[in-house]
Amino acid sequence: xxxxxxxxxxxxxxxxxxxxxxxxxxxxxxxxxxxxxxxxxxxxxxxxxxxxxxxxxxxxxxxxxxxxxxxxxxxxxxxxxxxxxxxxxxxxxxxxxxxx
Numbered sequence: 001x002x003x004x005x006x007x008x009x010x011x012x013x014x015x016x017x018x019x020x021x022x023x024x025x026x027x028x029x030x031x032x033x034x035x036x037x038x039x040x041x042x043x044x045x046x047x048x049x050x051x052x053x054x055x056x057x058x059x060x061x062x063x064x065x066x067x068x069x070x071x072x073x074x075x076x077x078x079x080x081x082x083x084x085x086x087x088x089x090x091x092x093x094x095x096x097x098x099x100x
Contacts, residue, residue, distance in 0.1 A: 007033050013040035027061055035088035066090055
């Protein structure tokens with residue numbers, strides 16, 4: 001299902017799908033939202049004749065892994081930036097306080 005509402009800082013840039021709304025809200029805390037918000041500020045999707053110019057970012061948080069990819073990346077620099085985002089998100093997840 002769609003996670004709605006999403007954090008107001010993410011709402012204009014991202015959609016979230018989940019099978020666990022409670023767990024997803026716990027996961028999308030400020031430590032995780034900040035790098036995603038920064039990414040969206042640096043790489044806004046621009047519509048050109050109905051298509052995204054830079055490609056669409058997909059982030060999958062699974063119980064065992066984090067996956068970050070960008071479809072139709074327009075330059076090799078995006079690969080490095082996507083990797084940096086993955087590192088930032090991993091750091092954010094590791095530094096999260098334990099769930100209570």
